[in-house]
Amino acid sequence: MDFTTVILVLDSALRLATPLLFACLAGLFSERSGIFDIGLEGKMLASAFFSASVAAFTGSVWLGLLAGMGASIFLALIHGVASITFRGNQLISGVAINFLASGVTVIVGQSWFSLGGRTPQLEGAARFQEITLPFAEALRGVPVIGPIYADLISGHSILVYAGFAAVALSWWVLYRTRFGLRLRAVGENPEAVDTAGISVIGLRYTATIICGALCGLAGTYLATGLAAGFVREMSAGRGFIALAALIFAKWRPGYALLACLLFGLLEAMGNRFQNIDVLGINVPTQFMQALPYILTVVILAGFVGRAIPPRAGGEPYVKER
Amino acid sequence: MTVFKTVLGAGAALAMSAVAALAEPGLIIDLGGKFDKSFNEAAYNGAQRWVKETGGSYIETELQSEAQREQNMRKMAERGANPIVVLGFANASTLERVAPDYPDTNFAIIDMVVDQPNVLSIVFAEHEGSYLVGMLAGMKTQTKTVGFIGGMDIPLIRKFACGYVQGVKAVDPSIRVIQNMTGTTPAAWNDPVKGAELARAQIAQGADVIYAAAGGTGVGVLQAAADAGIYSIGVDSNQNYMHPGSVLTSMVKRVDNAVYNVFKAGTEGTFKPGFLLMNLANDGVGYALDEYNAALITDEMKAAVEDAKAKIIAGEIKVHDYMSDDSCPVE
Numbered sequence: 001m002d003f004t005t006v007i008l009v010l011d012s013a014l015r016l017a018t019p020l021l022f023a024c025l026a027g028l029f030s031e032r033s034g035i036f037d038i039g040l041e042g043k044m045l046a047s048a049f050f051s052a053s054v055a056a057f058t059g060s061v062w063l064g065l066l067a068g069m070g071a072s073i074f075l076a077l078i079h080g081v082a083s084i085t086f087r088g089n090q091l092i093s094g095v096a097i098n099f100l101a102s103g104v105t106v107i108v109g110q111s112w113f114s115l116g117g118r119t120p121q122l123e124g125a126a127r128f129q130e131i132t133l134p135f136a137e138a139l140r141g142v143p144v145i146g147p148i149y150a151d152l153i154s155g156h157s158i159l160v161y162a163g164f165a166a167v168a169l170s171w172w173v174l175y176r177t178r179f180g181l182r183l184r185a186v187g188e189n190p191e192a193v194d195t196a197g198i199s200v201i202g203l204r205y206t207a208t209i210i211c212g213a214l215c216g217l218a219g220t221y222l223a224t225g226l227a228a229g230f231v232r233e234m235s236a237g238r239g240f241i242a243l244a245a246l247i248f249a250k251w252r253p254g255y256a257l258l259a260c261l262l263f264g265l266l267e268a269m270g271n272r273f274q275n276i277d278v279l280g281i282n283v284p285t286q287f288m289q290a291l292p293y294i295l296t297v298v299i300l301a302g303f304v305g306r307a308i309p310p311r312a313g314g315e316p317y318v319k320e321r
Numbered sequence: 322m323t324v325f326k327t328v329l330g331a332g333a334a335l336a337m338s339a340v341a342a343l344a345e346p347g348l349i350i351d352l353g354g355k356f357d358k359s360f361n362e363a364a365y366n367g368a369q370r371w372v373k374e375t376g377g378s379y380i381e382t383e384l385q386s387e388a389q390r391e392q393n394m395r396k397m398a399e400r401g402a403n404p405i406v407v408l409g410f411a412n413a414s415t416l417e418r419v420a421p422d423y424p425d426t427n428f429a430i431i432d433m434v435v436d437q438p439n440v441l442s443i444v445f446a447e448h449e450g451s452y453l454v455g456m457l458a459g460m461k462t463q464t465k466t467v468g469f470i471g472g473m474d475i476p477l478i479r480k481f482a483c484g485y486v487q488g489v490k491a492v493d494p495s496i497r498v499i500q501n502m503t504g505t506t507p508a509a510w511n512d513p514v515k516g517a518e519l520a521r522a523q524i525a526q527g528a529d530v531i532y533a534a535a536g537g538t539g540v541g542v543l544q545a546a547a548d549a550g551i552y553s554i555g556v557d558s559n560q561n562y563m564h565p566g567s568v569l570t571s572m573v574k575r576v577d578n579a580v581y582n583v584f585k586a587g588t589e590g591t592f593k594p595g596f597l598l599m600n601l602a603n604d605g606v607g608y609a610l611d612e613y614n615a616a617l618i619t620d621e622m623k624a625a626v627e628d629a630k631a632k633i634i635a636g637e638i639k640v641h642d643y644m645s646d647d648s649c650p651v652e
Contacts (some may be wrong), residue, residue, distance in 0.1 A: 121563070
């Protein structure tokens with residue numbers, strides 16, 4: 001495996017990790033506030049559909065992004081109403097959102113575009129284009145650093161960079177702001193937060209909305225960055241992989257980045273090296289494709305140590321009287 | 322229609338041909354969706370052409386999950402559809418069970434052989450069509466590297482790949498063919514993101530013509546190829562129009578003709594169960610040439626492909642069929 005191949009695999013890993021990263025951070029905010037959210041997948045799917053649809057209608061990917069985030073926040077609010085206001089079971093509400101998104105996208109898509117739940121192919125300004133960072137071409141000739149900068153770091157869509165920025169921002173918000181402290185507290189011990197005179201309901205709704213916005217970015221990137229249009233069920237389980245990454249990362253933003261990059265890398269390697277020979281033994285395609293999942297199990301079972309979820313997670317808060 | 326059904330249900334008196342003549346044909350669209358721009362869409366177009374030409378109507382359902390196959394097939398038979406067309410290899414085991422329960426209903430299955438007295442099995446010689454597009458790819462490549470991206474890893478898709486590789490190697494045995502499969506579950510028919518990522522990986526390895534035999538996943542492959550400014554080859558339906566100037570050609574599999582013919586025969590009472598091979602000789606498969614790719618295919622290329630086509634029909638060139646022995650002589 002030569003240097004260029006390494007760069008290309010890492011490049012692909014960055015692209016594949018980005019939707020996972022947004023979804024993982026989305027789950028992080030929600031679960032840190034005590035709201036379990038297995039509806040990440042559904043929110044991604046809905047935002048992928050609405051971003052692609054609006055981008056197709058208007059020709060502007062930015063309006064698409066707004067629509068995608070809007071759709072995702074709407075679903076997040078449904079989850080919020082069900083699990084915060086009405087104290088419903090958070091897992092069931094999440095599953096319902098997944099089913100809802102999977103059905104609604106296809107039906108609405110069929111009635112808007114008559115393409116069997118698919119949106120038209122997006123072109124030009126209706127997609128996120130790859131941006132070239134300054135000096136990328138000038139530096140390309142420099143050994144080692146040149147290709148790393150020009151091929152690996154430069155040349156992604158803006159959402160990839162936004163994903164990395166979101167990690168830093170999430171860390172700062174969670175650990176360096178008053179809001180972050182309260183958010184973490186409400187997931188651990190909502191009674192204490194309530195005693196301090198801070199609204200548990202308000203904090204949890206805020207977290208849910210942030211979760212919706214981030215899932216919206218994930219879905220939009222899938223439909224308008226990685227692909228060029230929506231295809232039904234296109235999220236293909238990425239929301240669940242993001243959940244696995246979240247547990248693996250022990251609900252911390254920095255580790256979430258590493259976990260998502262690892263999953264992205266595994267998928268990129270699975271794509272790049274199908275049928276490789278290791279010491280004369282041919283490793284079958286199926287094994288390479290199953291590798292991310294096998295490693296998920298191995299890592300979760302052995303290497304991550306104890307992953308302790310926020311203590312009040314999954315419990316609706318009932319004010320003491 | 323309800324009265325009809327009652328009559329048909331009681332219908333011991335009615336002759337089989339009369340049943341066929343009275344009933345509406347049915348079409349079960351397979352996973353991947355009606356508008357996958359590929360396999361299912363071709364079937365749908367065939368049904369639509371029949372509607373347009375005869376003014377008749379037919380019953381159509383679309384599968385949403387693997388679990389619905391049997392239920393859907395039985396429902397269709399009970400609604401009185403006749404003949405019923407099911408698409409795709411994955412229906413074979415279900416049809417094997419369902420067909421004997423409805424002896425008065427005719428079934429047609431595409432892409433698989435089901436040995437039942439009321440089933441017509443329609444099989445395509447995809448390896449022959451793939452051989453021809455493989456030749457075009459071999460003649461078009463500048464980098465001596467071409468790619469193949471399959472959908473779900475099943476023998477049928479290996480058959481596409483094997484025919485393609487043979488065609489490429491027929492032009493120049495030194496050309497490298499990179500082969501990738503998208504996955505091992507039916508989700509592999511519908512993952513354009515992964516398709517695009519696989520295509521990028523192949524492009525990075527030097528491929529400048531990529532053949533996608535992957536249903537909806539192929540949409541992503543064609544897109545990635547167009548973005549990178551290289552050539553792609555579509556499959557099943559004619560996909561040349563999707564990215565004019567980038568889609569070199571499409572390996573068309575006339576599923577539309579198959580559905581059309583079954584509908585027509587079924588309603589005219591001339592349906593014959595058994596086995597039907599759609600190959601180059603009866604235009605069941607072929608390569609697409611239209612205004613969108615006319616500029617990409619030179620006269621020499623066309624002559625070479627037409628020559629090979631004639632030879633395959635005449636039996637002078639034997640294209641190995643992967644499914645005959647589950648192996649491919651070339652890589």
